[in-house]
Amino acid sequence: MNEKITMAHGSGGLTTGKLIGDIFARYFNNEILNRMEDSAVVPGSARIAVTTDSFVVKPLEFPGGNIGSLAVCGTVNDLLMSGSVPKYLTAGFILEEGLDIALLERLVSSMQKTAEEAGVKIITGDTKVVEGSGGLIINTAGVGFVPEGVQVSPAGLCEGDSIILTGNLGDHHAAILGSRMGIENDIVSDAAPLTEMIGALMKSGCRVHAMRDVTRGGLGTVLNEFAGASGVRIELEEDKLPVSAAVRSFAGILGLDPIYMGNEGKAVISVGGEDAQEALHIIQKCRYGERAAVIGRVCGKDEAAEVILKTAIGGRRIIKQMYGEGLPRIC
Amino acid sequence: MPDIISFLKNYDGDPVTIMEVCGSHTAAIEKNGIRSMLGENVNLISGPGCPVCVTVTEYIDRLIELSLDEKNVIVTFGDLIRVPGSSQSLYEAKALGADVRMVYSPLDTLKLAAEDGGHDYIFAAVGFETTAPVYAVLIKNAIEAGINNLRLLTSLKTMPPVVEWVCENSGVIDGFLAPGHVCAVTGYGSFEGIAERYGLPFVAAGFDGPQILTALYALIKMKGRGVVKNVYTNVVTREGNIEAQRAISEVFERGDASWRGMGRIPGSALYLREEFSSFDAGSAGLNEDRENKGCHCARILTGKEKSSDCPLFGTACTPLSPKGACMVSQEGACFNSVGEKLHL
Known part of the structure; x- marks a missing residue:
């Protein structure tokens, strides 16, 4: 076996057809995709959310996930953060010559499994082959339906809101770095679709004002965006931030700060203060939400729009946006 | 600890x-x-x-020149990539096609060089006594493995001489939080002579909050006394790490170094010894330091001014568009002062 992708797989001819039939259509199998039309025609909704994201992560497989599961989680979570119910995904594959077909099959199978968990269908796609060294890039676009009356926006934070983080910081970032650097550890990526959790929260009637998934740039960057968009000050407590012991020590060794490390299955949510305990309870009961915590609160608009961390030893630190690439320190 | 916290918060003695x-x-x-x-x-x-903040512009320029030669690959720690040289940074050179790789340990360079005989791998070896032993091990391992496409462009500096220079030239300092990692290698004894000569206290401390607070408390209490104390007792000894010291002196020898903003300080550099010169990518004589116009890095690094005294700080010089090295590095005085500026 050990078949590889060749330029012929991108020719548009029989070899392409076979690849689509053997892998993409076989796993993504659903009545809309199976029509194999130039575009998928689907029923809609009065308000739709649309998003797209491209996935270029290396290595292609890592502890806790792979580029395929990530390509679904990333787009699904982006749809959820606007308060929509994710419905459909598209998938564009840019395959590099030399890609192991068995690996491609594993990734596609993982995408389908994640899509099922997330409650979305992959309804159209595209395949191209380029010269290269056996890698691949996946683009997914997503469509979600926004229920009437739902209004969730980074500009929606209100004085008195509680800030909820749905779980431990930094797991995905640490898993990828550890994998790239060949550092042995037990850290696994937290890549996960948050459909169940966010769905339950939105249905509960809790006043959800803003949501964002904590990806590149980390919590610090997301909260600065919230503070800036809403013109409020956010106060956090370091003691309340959930970070696993393994990630904490991994970050310590590399000089990284979990506040700026990326996740792929965590959201930060601003909820009306009175609803905070109920919202927390709902999130903690859902899959991927066991470690959720209230990490801070939103203060008034009369103060500077910034993010302040009350440190564990009792100091106060301004959390800035992340600059550059979050590069590790030297010593 | 509550007593120390309360003492520091309520301290109203002499500044x-x-x-x-x-x-x-x-x-x-x-x-x-x-x-x-x-x-x-x-x-x-x-x-x-x-280390990034005190590297002169000519070193960065030389690194960029090497990076633009197709046969070279530059290997570096992250922070250095964004430091502006006299006209551009390694980041900008990368956009022009330079092959720049970021690693977390210099030893990763061995694997890169071994797997790609067609290129010369040049490690941007900046740092102090803390990283010098790792470079020594890198050279020895390269020799053992027969790897001859690996070189260092060094800008290695030693701490005690520059601390003495600051004592001589600053005049405003009442005590030093001594560098914990450096002391782990050199021993806290390496600061005893300076403490005595200038009548200033030093406390070697680790990097967690309580330890830093304890050291600050001790420094205030010892004001005016030329003594060295150590609160980083599980890591630092008076003599230091003899094995690391030996590794350094086997591979490196002392020389003069130019420091960004401070000029030439005798005996403050480590250069590869003659017998290892085939591993040197041309580190000698990189002294010129063309600071950005208006940049007060020099006065900030010597403690004569705060970041907020610099006219460029927070306006022309920001973390997104740094003009001086102190704004580039996550360890830099200006980068770490950005938050405070908001309260001015």
């Missing part, structure tokens, strides 16, 4: 100015919000212990 020499301390002080825990009369200033 004290304490320099934290090490960039990791600067970052830890910011991360723990320690400035907010000190009374108004306790003033912390950041010293020349951020």
